[in-house]
Amino acid sequence: MATIHDVAREAGVSIATVSRSLNGRSRVSEKTRARVLEVAAALEFHPNRAARGLVTGKLGNVGVLVPDLTNPFFTPILAGIEEVAQSRDMGVFVADTREDVDAEGRLITRLSQQVDGVVLVASRMDEEDLLDLRIKDKAVLVNRVVRGMSAVAIDAYQGMSELVDHLGELGHTRIAYLDGPSRSSLGRSKRLGLADRAKELGIDLIVLGHRQPTFAAGRESAEEVRSLDVTAVVAFDDLIAWGLITRLQELGVEIPQELSIAGFDDAIEEGMVRPALTSVSPQGTSLGIRAMDLLLDRLQRPAAPASVEMLGCIVKKRDSTRSILA
Amino acid sequence: MATIHDVAREAGVSIATVSRSLNGRSRVSEKTRARVLEVAAALEFHPNRAARGLVTGKLGNVGVLVPDLTNPFFTPILAGIEEVAQSRDMGVFVADTREDVDAEGRLITRLSQQVDGVVLVASRMDEEDLLDLRIKDKAVLVNRVVRGMSAVAIDAYQGMSELVDHLGELGHTRIAYLDGPSRSSLGRSKRLGLADRAKELGIDLIVLGHRQPTFAAGRESAEEVRSLDVTAVVAFDDLIAWGLITRLQELGVEIPQELSIAGFDDAIEEGMVRPALTSVSPQGTSLGIRAMDLLLDRLQRPAAPASVEMLGCIVKKRDSTRSILA
DNA sequence: CTGTTAGCGCTTTCAA
DNA sequence: TTGAAAGCGCTAACAG
Numbered sequence: 001m002a003t004i005h006d007v008a009r010e011a012g013v014s015i016a017t018v019s020r021s022l023n024g025r026s027r028v029s030e031k032t033r034a035r036v037l038e039v040a041a042a043l044e045f046h047p048n049r050a051a052r053g054l055v056t057g058k059l060g061n062v063g064v065l066v067p068d069l070t071n072p073f074f075t076p077i078l079a080g081i082e083e084v085a086q087s088r089d090m091g092v093f094v095a096d097t098r099e100d101v102d103a104e105g106r107l108i109t110r111l112s113q114q115v116d117g118v119v120l121v122a123s124r125m126d127e128e129d130l131l132d133l134r135i136k137d138k139a140v141l142v143n144r145v146v147r148g149m150s151a152v153a154i155d156a157y158q159g160m161s162e163l164v165d166h167l168g169e170l171g172h173t174r175i176a177y178l179d180g181p182s183r184s185s186l187g188r189s190k191r192l193g194l195a196d197r198a199k200e201l202g203i204d205l206i207v208l209g210h211r212q213p214t215f216a217a218g219r220e221s222a223e224e225v226r227s228l229d230v231t232a233v234v235a236f237d238d239l240i241a242w243g244l245i246t247r248l249q250e251l252g253v254e255i256p257q258e259l260s261i262a263g264f265d266d267a268i269e270e271g272m273v274r275p276a277l278t279s280v281s282p283q284g285t286s287l288g289i290r291a292m293d294l295l296l297d298r299l300q301r302p303a304a305p306a307s308v309e310m311l312g313c314i315v316k317k318r319d320s321t322r323s324i325l326a
Numbered sequence: 327m328a329t330i331h332d333v334a335r336e337a338g339v340s341i342a343t344v345s346r347s348l349n350g351r352s353r354v355s356e357k358t359r360a361r362v363l364e365v366a367a368a369l370e371f372h373p374n375r376a377a378r379g380l381v382t383g384k385l386g387n388v389g390v391l392v393p394d395l396t397n398p399f400f401t402p403i404l405a406g407i408e409e410v411a412q413s414r415d416m417g418v419f420v421a422d423t424r425e426d427v428d429a430e431g432r433l434i435t436r437l438s439q440q441v442d443g444v445v446l447v448a449s450r451m452d453e454e455d456l457l458d459l460r461i462k463d464k465a466v467l468v469n470r471v472v473r474g475m476s477a478v479a480i481d482a483y484q485g486m487s488e489l490v491d492h493l494g495e496l497g498h499t500r501i502a503y504l505d506g507p508s509r510s511s512l513g514r515s516k517r518l519g520l521a522d523r524a525k526e527l528g529i530d531l532i533v534l535g536h537r538q539p540t541f542a543a544g545r546e547s548a549e550e551v552r553s554l555d556v557t558a559v560v561a562f563d564d565l566i567a568w569g570l571i572t573r574l575q576e577l578g579v580e581i582p583q584e585l586s587i588a589g590f591d592d593a594i595e596e597g598m599v600r601p602a603l604t605s606v607s608p609q610g611t612s613l614g615i616r617a618m619d620l621l622l623d624r625l626q627r628p629a630a631p632a633s634v635e636m637l638g639c640i641v642k643k644r645d646s647t648r649s650i651l652a
Numbered sequence: 653c654t655g656t657t658a659g660c661g662c663t664t665t666c667a668a
Numbered sequence: 669t670t671g672a673a674a675g676c677g678c679t680a681a682c683a684g
Contacts, residue, residue, distance in 0.1 A: 003660095003662090017669085028670080048661050055663045091436060111417070243597070246600065269541055342656075377660090377676070382678085
């Protein structure tokens with residue numbers, strides 16, 4: 001690999017001039033700059049980011065922590081983050097915590113040395129532990145809010161409220177909710193949005209306790225749901241809804257004729273499940289983009305107060321929910 | 327962040343002694359080492375990897391390039407890689423090329439500065455372009471073989487051969503194959519394995535041209551498959567098979583009564599598709615583990631000749647393939 | 653066994 | 669406009 005010295009020698013200038021030509025901060029005569037750039041290109045010179053980072057304190061890359069890479073909820077968020085990163089010529093470090101809180105702490109610590117900032121998606125850590133990491137001015141949370149830290153949140157309250165509206169319009173008066181992980185901070189918003197609006201509309205809401213946000217967990221909930229005497233079921237996320245649907249269908253339940261089902265995330269590709277799943281879409285790509293924007297802001301002015309953004313959801317009405325009115 | 331100097335001062339020794347205590351290469355008295363370690367822990371000192379990398383030439387992390395993070399085929403491979411990396415206290419940089427060949431080249435170049443080596447999973451680049459990158463002694467290919475480069479390959483030939491055996495035993499004598507992307511190097515092995523064994527067994531094989539390895543592409547193939555007068559269909563991968571199944575079912579075709587269907591990758595979670603899909607499993611986690619092993623070997627002895635490993639596949643017989651014999 | 657010192661490749665004052 | 673020189677945090681000879 002060519003170093004800055006090689007370029008300097010070849011171009012007949014000092015390394016300082018090469019550095020300036022490349023970074024364009026300070027003035028260099030157009031003529032020298034042109035020659036330096038030419039030589040640099042010819043030598044395929046790429047400044048060593050580690051070395052640059054040593055002196056500037058900036059590495060030019062960010063880290064992203066997700067609880068589960070395979071969960072389709074995170075994919076668009078990652079896409080949004082990478083989109084912004086690429087446009088700024090920054091690298092993205094992705095790490096999968098596998099829903100393991102301990103691993104999360106370790107990974108954050110580890111990642112912190114190699115990146116300028118981190119995006120923590122759906123962090124499962126305790127607020128205290130998170131704060132102890134002292135990363136508040138180089139981190140942005142997605143889908144989680146902690147005092148003093150920047151975050152972009154999903155307005156699940158609004159999303160779930162609108163979902164209840166939808167169900168109400170369809171005539172449902174008794175619906176069940178399959179809750180997700182107890183640590184999920186989004187969980188509370190979802191539950192509240194559901195409960196508050198249900199109350200307003202005079203709809204009975206039966207909340208079934210915590211479970212993992214997995215296809216398998218959805219399947220395992222089928223029996224309980226069946227015994228419940230509700231006409232509609234809302235799941236914590238699409239994976240659970242999906243598992244539930246397939247299992248119910250195996251048990252001979254007709255969806256949506258006998259039971260309406262809705263999920264959250266809008267993470268299932270068109271046609272993957274039948275009937276097409278009604279779902280609340282949190283607009284993942286936008287989440288990722290906004291998170292990166294906030295992070296970049298924050299890295300510019302670490303002293304600035306933390307800002308929290310709330311992004312709305314859209315209810316995607318599809319075939320798994322249907323009217324029970326005559 | 328505490329630096330090595332802080333630790334040295336606090337422990338009353340030189341920075342060299344701190345370095346030695348931490349790295350354990352050279353001898354330090356147990357007493358001093360203990361004190362240094364204690365101070366380091368108290369200060370939450372973590373050596374700056376960039377700085378260390380500058381002098382040692384090793385950064386302590388590897389990069390992984392995958393064509394599509396959302397494709398479940400890559401998930402276990404990634405898991406295998408991360409498993410080995412974690413055990414060696416190395417970091418993993420993941421980059422998604424989105425099936426874009428140009429992006430792949432750029433990302434490799436970019437990543438190369440921040441990592442000691444890279445694992446290129448299912449690289450789509452030209453052999454020439456890949457060689458031009460001059461990364462052969464710091465890269466390992468997965469699912470792709472290029473002269474002079476280390477690689478761990480999937481024995482798709484064997485896997486597909488055994489799948490034909492399975493189909494033959496079930497009495498099928500005329501089967502279709504839905505091919506994948508034309509650039510896929512695995513494609514040829516799959517096609518050959520299928521064709522050779524089919525020929526040996528006197529089975530007719532109808533090969534349908536290239537398509538993307540996506541659920542949608544599978545759905546779009548349904549009509550063509552239906553018009554084909556075959557009793558079994560093998561798809562390039564599970565995603566295609568899955569799309570095909572759902573679309574065929576919508577069209578009223580009974581699977582596997584009217585048509586047996588099999589995929590490749592074994593990437594679909596139990597219960598996600600009905601009937602459960604017969605699939606050839608390439609054992610992704612092992613692929614990832616072996617790839618990392620090879621990479622680590624390579625980084626130790628860059629001069630060693632490139633080695634290519636071939637990992638066998640296992641045919642997972644499930645409910646989507648059935649006997650047509652009486 | 654431990655300290656001093658010379659860089660790794662780069663950016664950034666400070667002079668010229 | 670350009671160059672010399674001082675480090676960024678760390679490791680690795682080389683002395684002692």
